[in-house]
Amino acid sequence: MPHPLTSLRLRFLLALGGVLLITMVGLWLIGRLLVLPALLEEEREVASRELDRLERSLTHNQQLLMAQVRDWAHWDDTYAFVQGQQPHYAQVNFSRSMFEDMDYQLMVFFDPDGNVHWLAGIDPASDAYHACGQARGDCSWAAALITSLQQRLDDAEEGGSEHLFAKPWPSLIGISPVLRTDESGPPRGWLAKVRLLDAAWKAAIHDQTGLPIDVEPTLDAGPGDTHTLVQQDGTSLMNVSRRLPTSQTGLALNLTTHMPRDAIRTSLRTFRYALGSAAALMLLVIALVLLLLERMILGPLRDFTRFTHSLHDPAVTHSTPLALLARNDEIGTLAREFQGLLEEQRARTSSLLEQASHDHLTGLANRRLFDARLDEALIAAELSGGSVAVMMVDIDYFKPYNDHYGHQAGDTCLVQVADCMRRLADRIEPGLRPLVARTGGEEFSLLLEGGDHATAIGVAESLRAAVVALDIPHVASPVGSPLTVSIGVASVQSPPFDPHALMREADLALYAAKAAGRNHVLDAAEEP
Numbered sequence: 001m002p003h004p005l006t007s008l009r010l011r012f013l014l015a016l017g018g019v020l021l022i023t024m025v026g027l028w029l030i031g032r033l034l035v036l037p038a039l040l041e042e043e044r045e046v047a048s049r050e051l052d053r054l055e056r057s058l059t060h061n062q063q064l065l066m067a068q069v070r071d072w073a074h075w076d077d078t079y080a081f082v083q084g085q086q087p088h089y090a091q092v093n094f095s096r097s098m099f100e101d102m103d104y105q106l107m108v109f110f111d112p113d114g115n116v117h118w119l120a121g122i123d124p125a126s127d128a129y130h131a132c133g134q135a136r137g138d139c140s141w142a143a144a145l146i147t148s149l150q151q152r153l154d155d156a157e158e159g160g161s162e163h164l165f166a167k168p169w170p171s172l173i174g175i176s177p178v179l180r181t182d183e184s185g186p187p188r189g190w191l192a193k194v195r196l197l198d199a200a201w202k203a204a205i206h207d208q209t210g211l212p213i214d215v216e217p218t219l220d221a222g223p224g225d226t227h228t229l230v231q232q233d234g235t236s237l238m239n240v241s242r243r244l245p246t247s248q249t250g251l252a253l254n255l256t257t258h259m260p261r262d263a264i265r266t267s268l269r270t271f272r273y274a275l276g277s278a279a280a281l282m283l284l285v286i287a288l289v290l291l292l293l294e295r296m297i298l299g300p301l302r303d304f305t306r307f308t309h310s311l312h313d314p315a316v317t318h319s320t321p322l323a324l325l326a327r328n329d330e331i332g333t334l335a336r337e338f339q340g341l342l343e344e345q346r347a348r349t350s351s352l353l354e355q356a357s358h359d360h361l362t363g364l365a366n367r368r369l370f371d372a373r374l375d376e377a378l379i380a381a382e383l384s385g386g387s388v389a390v391m392m393v394d395i396d397y398f399k400p401y402n403d404h405y406g407h408q409a410g411d412t413c414l415v416q417v418a419d420c421m422r423r424l425a426d427r428i429e430p431g432l433r434p435l436v437a438r439t440g441g442e443e444f445s446l447l448l449e450g451g452d453h454a455t456a457i458g459v460a461e462s463l464r465a466a467v468v469a470l471d472i473p474h475v476a477s478p479v480g481s482p483l484t485v486s487i488g489v490a491s492v493q494s495p496p497f498d499p500h501a502l503m504r505e506a507d508l509a510l511y512a513a514k515a516a517g518r519n520h521v522l523d524a525a526e527e528p
């Protein structure tokens with residue numbers, strides 16, 4: 001069994017875990033380096049578009065103011081008023097409520113020399129409405145603003161001029177020359193109207209656009225919009241500002257709004273959700289892959305390993321599990337190849353065992369096998385109280401046979417005698433487990449397990465007669481043709497169950513049989 005740390009399962013788990021990690025890091029990097037910057041860029045673009053909207057609102061307000069200025073300035077009554085006529089003009093047309101309704105902070109009529117002819121407005125500090133002939137006394141709050149206006153009177157052509165002021169207050173300005181109603185001249189002075197970009201104006205813009213707005217004086221216009229992230233009441237907001245140039249040199253207005261970051265938060269949440277889902281999906285896939293790996297590869301490999309391991313036990317003779325052999329995949333091919341090799345190996349082993357234990361000429365058991373079986377039989381007999389009989393069979397005068405008929409014929413003769421012994425053994429009761437062996441050149445032995453002495457003598461006699469019956473000519477035999485054998489018989493049925501002693505007895509009996517004139521069967525008891 002492989003070490004748990006080197007097992008395929010763990011290595012696959014680590015490899016798939018690595019893939020998951022790399023994928024998640026890759027996705028995270030994609031989110032960080034590509035998605036997030038793109039979302040931020042889009043958020044900035046949206047913020048800039050909102051600023052565009054606010055700027056358009058401001059411009060629209062400016063144009064509206066300008067149109068109102070022109071309406072008033074191109075009017076016969078105004079034309080007369082700035083020339084000192086129309087004594088009730090101011091009283092009839094101007095009041096605090098009119099200023100409030102029209103969102104005017106200040107209206108100033110200038111004479112053709114640029115001097116103030118008349119003015120009216122609401123002091124932003126005291127919120128008091130005053131109308132005056134000069135920017136003094138109750139109207140002194142407007143003096144600085146009027147000075148700025150006077151510097152721009154010359155810019156106002158027939159159609160008038162629009163201005164954005166940063167100081168003294170952020171304000172929209174409209175200036176128009178005073179003409180008759182039919183817009184004929186000559187101009188008799190100027191009319192200027194001022195609308196402050198104050199809290200009321202900001203609230204109105206907020207209502208119109210849905211965007212909070214702030215306008216602050218600042219130094220000079222800067223390039224592009226600036227975006228900053230701020231936390232307000234625990235909520236992340238994006239502040240976006242744009243510097244608008246004013247008519248006042250070196251001064252600008254900072255137009256600012258802030259927007260909730262809902263869109264980017266939603267997108268990021270969606271991205272994180274997608275990331276989490278991808279991770280969960282990959283985990284599921286990994287679990288599934290491991291499960292399939294276990295079922296399709298690791299499980300069968302384990303079965304295979306268990307089987308190959310069991311082959312170390314020589315008693316195991318079964319073949320590769322059928323489930324493995326039946327597979328159509330690579331493991332099936334491996335199992336079939338292995339089974340083929342196993343069968344070849346077993347056949348080779350069996351052939352080697354056969355060669356090692358049998359005589360190649362006659363096919364009978366050889367001495368090694370005979371001795372092994374004799375040892376087993378004696379042990380079994382000793383344990384069970386049984387008996388064992390052996391007989392030694394020797395062809396009479398075989399040397400003369402060889403000399404007379406030749407070695408080849410001698411071989412044939414040996415095979416004939418061996419076959420005769422085999423046939424006889426086949427007829428012996430199987431319970432005696434007869435074993436015929438070629439134990440020497442022209443010497444054979446027969447083992448009977450459990451046969452008593454009389455049975456052994458009977459078998460030996462039958463064998464001697466059977467060889468005679470073969471009628472193999474042996475004209476060179478001193479005892480005369482046909483070929484004969486001499487047999488010595490020995491048996492044991494009580495201790496000691498010694499194989500050497502038993503074989504020596506059989507040998508002595510054989511010697512006695514030969515001495516008795518050959519073609520004889522003698523047992524140990526009958527030896528001289």
Ligand SMILES: Nc1nc2c(ncn2[C@@H]2O[C@H](COP(=O)(O)OP(=O)(O)OP(=O)(O)O)[C@@H](O)[C@H]2O)c(=O)[nH]1
Nearest residue numbers: 394395396397398399400402407408410411441442
């Ligand atoms: N053809 C052949 N002869 C063999 C083989 N093995 C042994 N022999 C011969 O068997 C003969 C045995 O001769 P001996 O031991 O003198 O015995 P014997 O001539 O049979 O005499 P006794 O046994 O006393 O009857 C020898 O000539 C061996 O060469 C064999 O495999 N083939």
